[in-house]
Amino acid sequence: xxxxxxxxxxxxxxxxxxxxxxxxxxxxxxxxxxxxxxxxxxxxxxxxxxxxxxxxxxxxxxxxxxxxxxxxxxxxxxxxxxxxxxxxxxxxxxxxxxxxxxxxxxxxxxxxxxxxxxxxxxxxxxxxxxxxxxxxxxxxxxxxxxxxxxxxxxxxxxxxxxxxxxxxxxxxxxxxxxxxxxxxxxxxxxxxxxxxxxxxxxxxxxxxxxxxxxxxxxxxxxxxxxxxxxxxxxxxxxxxxxxxxxxxxxxxxxxxxxxxxxxxxxxxxxxxxxxxxxxxxxxxxxxxxxxxxxxxxxxxxxxxxxxxxxxxxxxxxxxxxxxxxxxxxxxxxxxxxxxxxxxxxxxxxxxxxxxxxxxxxxxxxxxxxxxxxxxxxxxxxxxxxxxxxxxxxxxxxxxxxxxxxxxxxxxxxxx
Amino acid sequence: xxxxxxxxxxxxxxxxxxxxxxxxxxxxxxxxxxxxxxxxxxxxxxxxxxxxxxxxxxxxxxxxxxxxxxxxxxxxxxxxxxxxxxxxxxxxxxxxxxxxxxxxxxxxxxxxxxxxxxxxxxxxxxxxxxxxxxxxxxxxxxxxxxxxxxxxxxxxxxxxxxxxxxxxxxxxxxxxxxxxxxxxxxxxxxxxxxxxxxxxxxxxxxxxxxxxxxxxxxxxxxxxxxxxxxxxxxxxxxxxxxxxxxxxxxxxxxxxxxxxxxxxxxxxxxxxxxxxxxxxxxxxxxxxxxxxxxxxxxxxxxxxxxxxxxxxxxxxxxxxxxxxxxxxxxxxxxxxxxxxxxxxxxxxxxxxxxxxxxxxxxxxxxxxxxxxxxxxxxxxxxxxxxxxxxxxxxxxxxxxxxxxxxxxxxxxxxx
Numbered sequence: 001x002x003x004x005x006x007x008x009x010x011x012x013x014x015x016x017x018x019x020x021x022x023x024x025x026x027x028x029x030x031x032x033x034x035x036x037x038x039x040x041x042x043x044x045x046x047x048x049x050x051x052x053x054x055x056x057x058x059x060x061x062x063x064x065x066x067x068x069x070x071x072x073x074x075x076x077x078x079x080x081x082x083x084x085x086x087x088x089x090x091x092x093x094x095x096x097x098x099x100x101x102x103x104x105x106x107x108x109x110x111x112x113x114x115x116x117x118x119x120x121x122x123x124x125x126x127x128x129x130x131x132x133x134x135x136x137x138x139x140x141x142x143x144x145x146x147x148x149x150x151x152x153x154x155x156x157x158x159x160x161x162x163x164x165x166x167x168x169x170x171x172x173x174x175x176x177x178x179x180x181x182x183x184x185x186x187x188x189x190x191x192x193x194x195x196x197x198x199x200x201x202x203x204x205x206x207x208x209x210x211x212x213x214x215x216x217x218x219x220x221x222x223x224x225x226x227x228x229x230x231x232x233x234x235x236x237x238x239x240x241x242x243x244x245x246x247x248x249x250x251x252x253x254x255x256x257x258x259x260x261x262x263x264x265x266x267x268x269x270x271x272x273x274x275x276x277x278x279x280x281x282x283x284x285x286x287x288x289x290x291x292x293x294x295x296x297x298x299x300x301x302x303x304x305x306x307x308x309x310x311x312x313x314x315x316x317x318x319x320x321x322x323x324x325x326x327x328x329x330x331x332x333x334x335x336x337x338x339x340x341x342x343x344x345x346x347x348x349x350x351x352x353x354x355x356x357x358x359x360x361x362x363x364x365x366x367x368x369x370x371x372x373x374x375x376x377x378x379x380x381x382x383x384x385x386x387x388x389x390x391x392x393x394x395x396x397x398x399x400x401x402x403x404x405x406x407x408x409x410x411x412x413x414x415x
Numbered sequence: 416x417x418x419x420x421x422x423x424x425x426x427x428x429x430x431x432x433x434x435x436x437x438x439x440x441x442x443x444x445x446x447x448x449x450x451x452x453x454x455x456x457x458x459x460x461x462x463x464x465x466x467x468x469x470x471x472x473x474x475x476x477x478x479x480x481x482x483x484x485x486x487x488x489x490x491x492x493x494x495x496x497x498x499x500x501x502x503x504x505x506x507x508x509x510x511x512x513x514x515x516x517x518x519x520x521x522x523x524x525x526x527x528x529x530x531x532x533x534x535x536x537x538x539x540x541x542x543x544x545x546x547x548x549x550x551x552x553x554x555x556x557x558x559x560x561x562x563x564x565x566x567x568x569x570x571x572x573x574x575x576x577x578x579x580x581x582x583x584x585x586x587x588x589x590x591x592x593x594x595x596x597x598x599x600x601x602x603x604x605x606x607x608x609x610x611x612x613x614x615x616x617x618x619x620x621x622x623x624x625x626x627x628x629x630x631x632x633x634x635x636x637x638x639x640x641x642x643x644x645x646x647x648x649x650x651x652x653x654x655x656x657x658x659x660x661x662x663x664x665x666x667x668x669x670x671x672x673x674x675x676x677x678x679x680x681x682x683x684x685x686x687x688x689x690x691x692x693x694x695x696x697x698x699x700x701x702x703x704x705x706x707x708x709x710x711x712x713x714x715x716x717x718x719x720x721x722x723x724x725x726x727x728x729x730x731x732x733x734x735x736x737x738x739x740x741x742x743x744x745x746x747x748x749x750x751x752x753x754x755x756x757x758x759x760x761x762x763x764x765x766x767x768x769x770x771x772x773x774x775x776x777x778x779x780x781x782x783x784x785x786x787x788x789x790x791x792x793x794x795x796x797x798x799x800x801x802x803x804x805x806x807x808x809x810x811x812x813x814x815x816x817x818x819x820x821x822x823x824x825x826x827x828x829x830x
Contacts, residue, residue: 013451015442019434022456027430036428037463039456041437048452055470191486195526201488211487212426213567221431283706284699287720291698292811294774302726304719305702311717311760315730345726359709368520387521396706 001172003029003036004060006052008068008077009151010043021066021156025149028160032169033178033225034062044074046083053084057144062168067151069134071114078137078148082121085141089119092126095135102133121148127163131155138167145171179232180223183243185250186260186405190218196246200239207239216401217260252408260404261289267411268299268349275349275407277303278316278341280328281357281370286400301345306337316340329355329365331373335381338373349410350375351403355386357395370399374406382406416587418444418451419475421467423483423492424566425458436481436571440564442627443575446638447584447593449477459489461498468499472559477583482566484549486529493552493563497536500556504534507541510550517548536563542578546570553582560586576671588640594647595638598658600665601675601820605633611661615654622654631816632675667823675819676704682826683714689762690822692718693731693752695743696772696785701815716760721752731755744770744780746788750796753788765790766818770801772810785814789821797821 005025011017019041026036037060042052049068056063068077082089095118103110117134120126127136127147132155137148147164150156185193190213194201197220200209207224222239226232244251253263268275277286284305290296306312309328313320318336326332337352351374358367368388375381384406388398420440426432434456441451452475457467464483471478483492497504510533518525532549535541542551542562547570552563562579564571584593600608605628609616612635616624622639637654641647659666668678683690692701699720705711721727724743728735733751741747752767766789773782783803790796799821803813 012438013441013454014445015438015440018438019454023427023430023433025430026428030429036430037458038467039428039434041454043452052453189523191526191529192523194487195528210425212431213485215569279699281706282703283711283715284694284702284718284720285706287699287722288697288703288811291696291700291720291722291772296698297722300698301723302719302721302730303699304717304730305699305706306717307702307706307712308716315717315719315759344730357706366520389517389521396703 001034001062002060003034003062003064004056005036005039005064005066006049006056007039007041007066007151008044008049009041010045010074012041012067013043021149021151021153024153024157025064025066025160028165029168031178032165032172033176034168034172044068044076046076046080049077049080050084053081057142060144062145062147064147064149066149066156069117069136069148069150071111071117071134073113075116078119078121081146081148085121085139085146087122087141089116090122091115091119092135095126095129095133099133121146124148125167127159129155130158130162136163138164176225176227177229177232178223178225179229179236180221181236181240182254182256182258183220183222183240183251184253184255184258184260185218185220185247186216186252186401186408188218188247188250189213193218193220193247193250197243200242200246207235209239209243216397219256252405260401260408262293264404264408264411265290265293265296265299267408269295271411271414273349273411274299274301274345274347275351276301276341276345276347277351277353277403278306278312278337279304280306280312280337280352280354282353282396282400282403283307285396286351286353286403289400289404301347303341303345312337316344327363329363329369329371331371331383331385334371334373334383335375336373338375338381338383342375348377349407351407353399353403355395355399368395370395370402372399372403372406374403374410376410382410416449416477417475418449418477418479419471420451420454420479420481421464421471422454422456422481422566423459423464424456425460425489427456427482428458436564436566436568439568439572440479440481440575443580444583446595446636447580447587448640449583449587459483459491461491461495464492464495465499468496472557475559477560477562479562479564481564481571484532484551484563484565486526486532486549488528490531493534493536496561496563500536500554500561502537502556504531505537506530506534507550510541510544510548514548536561539563540582542574544570545573545577551578553579591640591642592644592647593638593640594644594651595636596651596655597669597671597673598635598637598655598666599668599670599673599675600633600635600662601631601667601816601823603633603662603665604628608633608635608662608665612658615657615661622650624654624658631812634671667820675816675823677708679819679823679826680705680708680711680714682823683764684710686826686829688764688826689714689716689760690764690766691716691756691760691762692766692768692818693721693727693756694719694767695721695727695752695769697768697811697815697818698722700811701766701768701818704815704819716762718756718760727752731759742778744778744784744786746786746798746800749786749788749798750790751788753790753796753798757790763792764822766822768814768818770810770814783810785810785817787814787818787821789818789825791825797825 124137124139224235342350355370539552539554757765770785
């Protein structure tokens with residue numbers, strides 16, 4: 001089944017609102033194994049909407065419109081669909097009663113244009129609106145299936161999940177399941193990941209795999225079709241094993257809604273460890289990312305933003321003369337910051353971030369040069385030198401992420 | 416000029432990412448008076464992309480593609496456009512050099528597939544990518560103008576604003592200028608702003624005005640058409656005066672690329688003042704936002720992340736018994752944090768952030784309850800109590816922004 005989504009609304013074309021409904025619907029369709037080949041946005045214009053409907057009918061089996069079911073002058077979707085299919089609109093008595101109730105209850109007059117919301121294309125199945133007044137519709141004509149959905153997200157989403165999804169699953173009556181697994185990687189670009197996995201990507205059949213570049217990381221989605229969940233999981237396990245053998249050094253976790261700081265804070269919680277940090281170029285970003293994770297207060301008591309050299313000495317109780325001698329951008333200073341932030345807060349772990357955020361160079365080092373120190377209990381401090389691309393905020397976020405990844409690897413060793 | 420936007424990417428069709436670029440571009444086009452009639456999303460499939468290009472060529476004059484300029488196998492937009500227009504791709508030497516620099520600097524291997532990012536459709540004008548490696552392109556063929564833009568928003572947005580917009584303005588406004596002025600507001604919602612400006616919005620002709628809800632703030636764009644810049648500026652001045660009279664209490668600055676922390680850091684630089692902070696619920700976010708602004712090191716030496724109560728006492732040298740008595744979520748503690756962070760770092764200004772980030776309540780106070788203290792030189796500390804909506808990261812970012820706005824207002828008084 002080839003699906004196509006048509007979002008109707010001039011406010012979308014003007015960029016006044018974002019087409020989040022299109023994304024939500026596309027994800028639901030992908031989830032149940034229906035391929036979407038096109039999404040179109042068209043204005044509240046019957047002629048152009050008719051042309052788009054006609055094109056969609058020629059190239060797709062499932063045509064889903066979003067928006068234009070409301071009571072105002074420019075809501076014309078169901079009228080246009082009915083005309084295109086040479087049919088008429090009829091009233092849904094239940095929806096009319098609901099409409100009448102609503103206006104009685106809110107003590108407002110029921111104007112005639114409001115009644116249109118209870119009408120649907122003749123012979124369609126009515127899709128109930130649990131959160132509003134305009135009914136949706138599903139009907140088959142011209143060998144295609146047409147679905148009409150309302151635009152307001154609060155009405156649209158429940159109708160998609162509760163009214164549309166079960167009907168589409170029943171229609172596509174596949175006796176197979178579709179299971180996805182998302183793997184998350186840090187410290188490798190999308191193109192290098194794709195190069196390393198090239199054999200698997202080129203020869204993919206089932207499961208399929210696809211890379212996605214996110215900010216500062218890459219995700220890989222494996223999707224298996226099978227007769228049941230156990231078989232799908234087995235297929236995913238086999239493929240993941242081959243992926244991990246190739247790029248496992250950069251892997252840190254699973255799931256679309258996950259991130260590196262969540263994984264690390266949860267490692268710390270599980271191991272009952274506390275972390276602190278002294279941040280120079282990152283200016284508090286690393287600690288603020290820790291604090292974003294629910295439960296952070298059980299592993300993080302606090303730390304330091306030591307932007308100027310004299311504050312590194314004073315807050316962290318480091319010898320100022322030594323700092324001047326070593327320089328701000330140095331292995332020794334990163335190590336001292338890590339050690340002293342740990343000691344000052346009685347944490348098991350301390351990190352020190354120092355380097356050049358740019359745009360100018362510092363101590364003869366170019367922007368992007370960053371030293372990160374990691375002090376773990378009484379082990380010798382580890383300091384790693386990083387070279388990030390030269391953009392101020394990218395450098396800072398990259399440095400914070402790199403600190404999390406160093407900590408992730410250290411905690412993994414302790415498993 | 417009829418525009419049409421084509422976003423290319425299977426991840427869009429699968430609903431894995433949202434088409435925010437399409438909205439951004441549509442808004443820019445509307446802004447400069449170009450009507451967009453269609454937006455299409457199509458997958459990384461040369462045949463379907465060719466069909467969409469062909470349809471667009473028949474019905475539009477300006478065809479803008481987004482995405483598919485990257486280095487991976489499924490990035491095929493420029494190849495497909497070149498083939499559709501019966502032309503070839505050629506390399507941009509400047510982009511090739513930039514690419515080579517990038518890989519040398521980050522000490523990563525330059526794989527052959529990466530070089531494609533420096534290629535563009537022959538005879539096109541190259542659109543430079545200030546934030547990435549893939550160049551864009553603008554060319555005229557078949558009586559239509561084709562524009563190719565990259566997909567990652569951090570590369571896409573600057574290219575739209577700095578490379579594409581001026582060229583489109585030059586193409587469409589021959590004997591008049593179009594001048595926009597963006598006003599930025601904090602602490603007022605979009606609908607309240609629109610209500611207060613209702614008369615101006617309803618009766619707009621030239622200049623036009625439009626509100627946009629951003630994260631944590633609202634912007635208002637005034638756009639004037641005139642025969643020259645002076646006349647346009649005069650029109651904008653007149654309208655802005657009426658706007659400021661109605662909502663000036665929430666105004667903090669100008670410009671699309673501006674933000675509250677930039678304005679505040681620049682105020683501090685101008686006044687040669689230093690700021691510090693002690694952050695509890697915000698966990699370093701306020702300081703990290705300061706550090707994001709170039710030039711921050713001349714006004715910010717450092718500060719504290721005092722997440723746990725004992726660290727508030729120890730790092731800031733506050734009496735622990737008094738903190739226990741006052742409670743973490745209290746006016747007195749916010750005041751003490753502001754005062755002591757200022758004193759500990761010898762800054763003229765100190766801020767203290769304490770409150771409930773949630774999800775659970777704390778000391779009987781609901782999530783969203785935040786006290787922010789501001790100590791300015793020897794003046795009495797000002798503490799303000801805020802009630803933000805209950806979502807963890809929103810609360811933290813809202814609190815940091817509120818701190819900046821308090822500081823903005825204080826510094827404004829000193830003008």
